[in-house]
Amino acid sequence: MGRMGFSPKHACLTDEKDPNRQKITNLTSCLLVSCQLNLHCEVRPPFSSKFPLPFFPSLPIGTKATKMSTAFSAANFSTQSFPLNHTSTTSHDSPLVFAKPTSQFLRSTRKLRLSSSSKLNLNRRSGTVVAVSDVVKQKKSKSTPTLLITKEEGLELYEDMVLGRAFEDMCAQMYYRGKMFGFVHLYNGQEAVSTGFIKLLKQQDSVVSTYRDHVHALSKGVPARAVMSELFGKTTGCCRGQGGSMHMFSREHNLLGGFAFIGEGIPVATGAAFTSKYKREVLKEADCDHVTLAFFGDGTCNNGQFFECLNMAALWKLPIVFVVENNLWAIGMSHLRSTSDPQIYKKGPAFGMPGIHVDGMDVLKVREVAKEAIGRARRGEGPTLVECETYRFRGHSLADPDELRDPAEKAHYAARDPITALKKYLTENNLASDAELKAIDKKIDEVVEDAVEFADESPVPPRSQLLENVFADPKGFGIGPDGRYRCEDPKFTEGTAHV
Amino acid sequence: MAAIFQGVGAAAPLSSSPSNSFDSNKSVFSPRRSFSVRKRASFAVVRSDGIVNLNPKGRSAQRLISNAVATKADSPAASSSSKPGHELLLFEALQEGLEEEMERDPRVCVMGEDVGHYGGSYKVTKGLAKRFGDLRVLDTPIAENSFTGMGIGAAMTGLRPVIEGMNMGFLLLAFNQISNNCGMLHYTSGGQFTIPVVIRGPGGVGRQLGAEHSQRLESYFQSIPGIQMVACSTPYNAKGLMKAAIRSENPVILFEHVLLYNLKERLPDEDYICNLEEAEMVRPGEHVTILTYSRMRYHVMQAAKTLVNKGYDPEVIDIRSLKPFDLHTIGNSVKKTHRVLIVEECMRTGGIGASLTAAITENFNDYLDAPIMCLSSQDVPTPYAGTLEEVTVVQPAQIVTAVEQICQ
Numbered sequence: 057m058g059r060m061g062f063s064p065k066h067a068c069l070t071d072e073k074d075p076n077r078q079k080i081t082n083l084t085s086c087l088l089v090s091c092q093l094n095l096h097c098e099v100r101p102p103f104s105s106k107f108p109l110p111f112f113p114s115l116p117i118g119t120k121a122t123k124m125s126t127a128f129s130a131a132n133f134s135t136q137s138f139p140l141n142h143t144s145t146t147s148h149d150s151p152l153v154f155a156k157p158t159s160q161f162l163r164s165t166r167k168l169r170l171s172s173s174s175k176l177n178l179n180r181r182s183g184t185v186v187a188v189s190d191v192v193k194q195k196k197s198k199s200t201p202t203l204l205i206t207k208e209e210g211l212e213l214y215e216d217m218v219l220g221r222a223f224e225d226m227c228a229q230m231y232y233r234g235k236m237f238g239f240v241h242l243y244n245g246q247e248a249v250s251t252g253f254i255k256l257l258k259q260q261d262s263v264v265s266t267y268r269d270h271v272h273a274l275s276k277g278v279p280a281r282a283v284m285s286e287l288f289g290k291t292t293g294c295c296r297g298q299g300g301s302m303h304m305f306s307r308e309h310n311l312l313g314g315f316a317f318i319g320e321g322i323p324v325a326t327g328a329a330f331t332s333k334y335k336r337e338v339l340k341e342a343d344c345d346h347v348t349l350a351f352f353g354d355g356t357c358n359n360g361q362f363f364e365c366l367n368m369a370a371l372w373k374l375p376i377v378f379v380v381e382n383n384l385w386a387i388g389m390s391h392l393r394s395t396s397d398p399q400i401y402k403k404g405p406a407f408g409m410p411g412i413h414v415d416g417m418d419v420l421k422v423r424e425v426a427k428e429a430i431g432r433a434r435r436g437e438g439p440t441l442v443e444c445e446t447y448r449f450r451g452h453s454l455a456d457p458d459e460l461r462d463p464a465e466k467a468h469y470a471a472r473d474p475i476t477a478l479k480k481y482l483t484e485n486n487l488a489s490d491a492e493l494k495a496i497d498k499k500i501d502e503v504v505e506d507a508v509e510f511a512d513e514s515p516v517p518p519r520s521q522l523l524e525n526v527f528a529d530p531k532g533f534g535i536g537p538d539g540r541y542r543c544e545d546p547k548f549t550e551g552t553a554h555v
Numbered sequence: 556m557a558a559i560f561q562g563v564g565a566a567a568p569l570s571s572s573p574s575n576s577f578d579s580n581k582s583v584f585s586p587r588r589s590f591s592v593r594k595r596a597s598f599a600v601v602r603s604d605g606i607v608n609l610n611p612k613g614r615s616a617q618r619l620i621s622n623a624v625a626t627k628a629d630s631p632a633a634s635s636s637s638k639p640g641h642e643l644l645l646f647e648a649l650q651e652g653l654e655e656e657m658e659r660d661p662r663v664c665v666m667g668e669d670v671g672h673y674g675g676s677y678k679v680t681k682g683l684a685k686r687f688g689d690l691r692v693l694d695t696p697i698a699e700n701s702f703t704g705m706g707i708g709a710a711m712t713g714l715r716p717v718i719e720g721m722n723m724g725f726l727l728l729a730f731n732q733i734s735n736n737c738g739m740l741h742y743t744s745g746g747q748f749t750i751p752v753v754i755r756g757p758g759g760v761g762r763q764l765g766a767e768h769s770q771r772l773e774s775y776f777q778s779i780p781g782i783q784m785v786a787c788s789t790p791y792n793a794k795g796l797m798k799a800a801i802r803s804e805n806p807v808i809l810f811e812h813v814l815l816y817n818l819k820e821r822l823p824d825e826d827y828i829c830n831l832e833e834a835e836m837v838r839p840g841e842h843v844t845i846l847t848y849s850r851m852r853y854h855v856m857q858a859a860k861t862l863v864n865k866g867y868d869p870e871v872i873d874i875r876s877l878k879p880f881d882l883h884t885i886g887n888s889v890k891k892t893h894r895v896l897i898v899e900e901c902m903r904t905g906g907i908g909a910s911l912t913a914a915i916t917e918n919f920n921d922y923l924d925a926p927i928m929c930l931s932s933q934d935v936p937t938p939y940a941g942t943l944e945e946v947t948v949v950q951p952a953q954i955v956t957a958v959e960q961i962c963q
Contacts, residue, residue: 262712296745305744312711313744320735323701327708334714338690339661364701371696525746528804532783534832534879537886537918541832
């Protein structure tokens with residue numbers, strides 16, 4: 057069952073009837089839908105009557121919104137290539153030459169429905185379709201070639217992505233050597249999303265993730281040693297070995313987990329954003345502008361908790377960004393087969409928040425979008441839904457044989473490896489030399505090896521640790537027959553008591 | 556899930572007041588003396604629109620007044636105006652406890668459906684939104700799973716939310732968050748994050764509310780590790796448990812009962828809390844230990860009057876803490892009387908009584924002279940018809956029969 061050519065974005069963009077659409081054939085991966093009119097209808101007192109402007113990524117070179125809206129009239133759309141993919145591969149330029157999917161049933165109805173519905177949607181909303189890359193391109197052509205990142209930033213991004221990749225590869229090795237067990241979900245291929253977003257955060261900002269959380273933890277600043285120890289189940293792990301792969305937490309770095317059930321973390325993230333708003337408005341900590349990022353996948357976007365939280369976040373204008381890592385597969389369930397309208401970003405405007413789709417294999421594009429979304433949240437303008445089109449190079453977990461995905465699809469995305477792309481950008485724009493990048497590679501290798509060594513040498517949790525963290529206040533174990541609190545019983549500190 | 560509470564006539568049984576003796580040095584009050592039952596029946600019917608009808612003529616109200624035999628005179632004098640403290644109904648006591656905690660700690664907030672402008676479907680949060688604002692008393696959309704999770708996320712990041720389920724049964728929709736996050740996150744984060752939430756709401760069998768609004772969730776939640784469960788039964792312990800639960804660092808589920816909201820009692824003016832892990836001695840006795848909680852306490856006390864007339868001397872303990880059990884109070888009682896009767900409103904299968912039976916057997920088997928008897932509700936979805944509903948829950952007559960059987 058091929059996924060090629062299904063892409064709803066492609067479908068709606070190549071609607072022949074709409075001349076505007078024709079011109080933007082190429083801008084398949086950067087689609088911006090602003091929702092001015094609808095948003096105005098849906099605002100609700102008493103929380104704020106101020107209304108978010110149509111969302112455009114703000115550019116360093118002060119391009120104003122109004123200017124942008126004229127700049128983005130149909131005539132200016134062009135088939136320029138993207139910053140990172142100057143010599144884009146053929147598949148990227150002409151999306152429709154992908155191999156036809158084998159299942160005609162799925163393919164045909166989807167395309168028809170999507171092109172009509174999306175056209176309807178866009179026209180009804182009178183939204184302005186904007187391509188981020190085009191904006192970026194405009195900026196580039198207006199002045200002397202100004203790059204999106206500085207050298208330091210570029211190296212930071214590169215190092216973070218390489219750390220994520222190397223760490224995950226090492227996880228796979230360690231798993232097959234029997235050092236870690238259970239369900240381990242690796243993030244290879246999606247590094248651009250984690251790096252692009254999390255590197256823009258402050259320490260006090262919160263991140264909530266799913267079971268695919270190793271790299272989110274690393275990007276947020278949790279030391280590789282702590283994460284690896286946690287995976288090995290050692291007591292020096294970030295959660296003392298009690299959480300495991302799917303439950304990475306760090307109070308210091310404000311990583312609020314690590315959740316095994318999908319969708320479970322989204323309300324928690326909403327709560328963290330609520331605290332931020334509460335601190336500002338009730339506790340009067342005027343400078344509290346902490347933002348929360350909630351990461352989750354395409355499968356989660358069919359879950360009730362997702363929709364309920366979109367509603368609440370938009371209703372109360374919570375400082376949160378909902379980041380969808382759409383890697384098209386939920387274990388073996390293709391996103392198309394499980395979702396009536398696969399364009400997830402469109403679900404944002406339904407709740408009164410901007411919905412943005414971005415190429416999640418391109419860290420610079422993700423970063424640009426993230427800047428604006430996080431900025432919006434910080435300014436108190438409310439939540440944003442960002443759909444990142446990305447891909448996981450490995451299976452769902454290390455136990456997944458990954459037989460269902462088309463090798464051609466995998467090859468297509470492997471060619472868009474975010475690390476390779478960033479490397480190319482850095483070298484071609486003379487931001488970094490090959491040697492510098494290789495030095496970073498080497499440094500990361502050492503970090504990861506050190507993490508493994510540290511984890512290997514760390515002790516396993518002793519028996520006494522069993523009951524320590526069940527309750528924050530251990531009086532919760534109750535009063536024993538002898539009248540004393542059970543937690544005072546030495547068997548409790550030894551971990552041998554029965555609870 | 557759309558709970559339409561139209562004129563829920565909650566007719567309260569006789570009021571009861573524990574003796575007001577307490578050690579003024581301690582802030583924790585453990586009532587250990589018996590209380591007497593007043594002859595006068597003070598109850599009110601509060602309709603959902605807030606109108607209080609002080610002279611209800613409901614048939615059901617009459618039924619609960621049995622031949623009231625005052626066993627002991629009250630120690631304070633007759634005139635109520637000279638007594639210390641102030642009289643409150645149970646829902647007002649909850650409100651007072653909540654309000655005091657919200658004043659005391661600005662991080663305490665309330666979230667739930669209709670808690671703000673509406674004042675709570677049982678008026679527990681009445682007036683709080685006007686006083687503390689819409690953000691501190693948050694009216695949520697109808698999304699239990701998500702706003703419970705939101706409360707948990709807020710608790711992890713520093714707030715102390717009190718999450719209200721409009722009816723306990725609705726919290727079944729929040730089971731995911733309660734079980735997975737509320738109970739587990741402190742552990743799976745290696746102790747890094749605490750979840751000081753209070754999840755509260757009315758449950759239990761009411762007056763013909765139908766099966767789905769008459770659920771008792773304590774049995775479903777009791778297996779979740781990492782949470783504490785308490786059930787309040789009098790205005791005094793309602794306020795005390797509410798305050799203790801809010802101050803606790805652990806997640807606490809506070810079970811209230813739809814029919815008990817209009818109990819009236821005189822509460823001390825001082826600040827006090829009730830220990831979350833302790834049981835309450837309601838009536839000391841010699842012959843049999845009756846363990847109960849929430850509304851069944853009143854059925855037991857009613858049966859106790861009949862039993863006393865028949866010459867039995869039951870010891871009645873309101874276990875209050877459903878998880879964990881106060882094995883000390885219970886154990887001491889078992890060691891004294893050697894006979895145990897558990898009266899609960901939970902279902903027979905897998906209920907609190909079942910767990911309690913197991914706990915007592917494990918710990919105090921040698922002290923028992925007779926097998927433990929457990930009277931629970933029938934394993935039946937609560938029927939709407941009043942006559943049928945009456946027989947699904949334990950009635951005082953059954954309690955009397957059971958005690959007679961045990962004490963043979």
